Amino acid sequence: MNEHGDRAGVRELRSLAESAFTEANDLDALEAARVRFLGRKGELTGLLRSIGELPPEERPAFGDLVNDLKLEIQHSYEKRKAVLSAEIVEEDYCAGDPTLPGRRTIHGGLHVLHKVLREIKSIFFGMGYTLTEGPDVELDYYNFEALNFPLDHPSRDLQDTFYINRDILLRTQTSPVQVRYMEKHKPPLRIIVPGRVYRNETPDPSHASEFLQMEGLFVDKNVSLADLRNDVTFFARSFFGPDAKVRFRPHFFPFTEPSAEVDMTCFACRGSGCPICGRTGWLEIMGAGMVHPHVFRYAGYDPDAYTGFAFGMGIDRIAMLKYGIDDIRRLLGNDLRFLRQFWTETGGEAIE
Ligand SMILES: [Zn+2]
Numbered sequence: 001m002n003e004h005g006d007r008a009g010v011r012e013l014r015s016l017a018e019s020a021f022t023e024a025n026d027l028d029a030l031e032a033a034r035v036r037f038l039g040r041k042g043e044l045t046g047l048l049r050s051i052g053e054l055p056p057e058e059r060p061a062f063g064d065l066v067n068d069l070k071l072e073i074q075h076s077y078e079k080r081k082a083v084l085s086a087e088i089v090e091e092d093y094c095a096g097d098p099t100l101p102g103r104r105t106i107h108g109g110l111h112v113l114h115k116v117l118r119e120i121k122s123i124f125f126g127m128g129y130t131l132t133e134g135p136d137v138e139l140d141y142y143n144f145e146a147l148n149f150p151l152d153h154p155s156r157d158l159q160d161t162f163y164i165n166r167d168i169l170l171r172t173q174t175s176p177v178q179v180r181y182m183e184k185h186k187p188p189l190r191i192i193v194p195g196r197v198y199r200n201e202t203p204d205p206s207h208a209s210e211f212l213q214m215e216g217l218f219v220d221k222n223v224s225l226a227d228l229r230n231d232v233t234f235f236a237r238s239f240f241g242p243d244a245k246v247r248f249r250p251h252f253f254p255f256t257e258p259s260a261e262v263d264m265t266c267f268a269c270r271g272s273g274c275p276i277c278g279r280t281g282w283l284e285i286m287g288a289g290m291v292h293p294h295v296f297r298y299a300g301y302d303p304d305a306y307t308g309f310a311f312g313m314g315i316d317r318i319a320m321l322k323y324g325i326d327d328i329r330r331l332l333g334n335d336l337r338f339l340r341q342f343w344t345e346t347g348g349e350a351i352e
């Protein structure tokens with residue numbers, strides 16, 4: 001048994017270490033003290049070795065004691081180190097020339113997608129919608145089956161969907177969140193669901209393998225197509241300008257009936273025809289329709305008691321329309337020249 005091999009030795013070692021750390025006036029002296037107490041050949045290791053000289057029944061309690069001691073010594077070392085390091089920082093600062101101009105800080109700004117999404121959200125919040133979200137990695141059940149997609153529907157094809165296994169996939173739309181939300185909430189409900197969606201597409205100027213979508217859902221008693229038209233028109237006028245007109249073209253989606261694609265008068269030419277709208281005077285802004293009774297049944301709602309509408313829009317597409325962006329791939333690229341164009345508009349400052 002060496003001189004530290006008892007409780008008194010433990011106490012002694014603790015106070016020795018503490019005063020050695022306190023007396024260390026720079027990082028070198030502190031390091032020397034650390035090696036003396038905590039190093040591989042240090043005092044603490046010696047103490048631990050002495051455990052073999054104790055009667056077996058006393059070893060566990062002594063082991064605990066030494067471990068606690070080690071933590072305490074380590075803690076006082078870290079504390080002293082923090083103090084000494086901070087002093088160094090302060091010294092460097094004081095040694096600097098106070099007449100030098102400050103360093104220019106670099107400001108970023110909102111990404112154009114965030115700017116657009118933020119604006120869209122605030123318009124729908126104003127209409128009483130609340131925000132909800134769901135998982136990007138989704139079950140086939142929510143992405144397709146509960147949305148009334150037939151088994152042989154083309155978008156279930158491996159060529160369009162990133163499957164993780166037979167039952168799990170990267171969601172191809174934000175619509176699965178409709179079903180998840182309805183399972184947990186009773187009507188009336190009015191939600192928007194922004195989120196990233198994934199398609200197994202070959203990227204080109206108008207297709208990307210991931211993009212942002214925003215879903216809207218309104219369910220209550222007696223909700224009609226006129227209500228859908230009303231909310232969509234309000235959105236288009238708030239976002240694109242007060243004279244925007246909206247038209248519905250019949251379309252097919254498995255989860256709505258009737259379904260429509262929604263066009264808005266081209267904001268660039270106000271309907272007279274220009275390159276942005278392909279000389280038609282109209283721009284497609286979203287898909288929409290009345291919630292299919294089958295979807296209500298999957299979610300546990302009585303389709304005889306409730307009706308509702310749903311719509312979905314591509315945030316990337318809306319951003320491209322509003323800002324005249326010609327290639328969707330720019331939105332996920334990190335080209336600073338492109339990103340800077342929108343920073344000044346959002347209150348950020350361009351990087352020099
Ligand atoms: Zn136009």
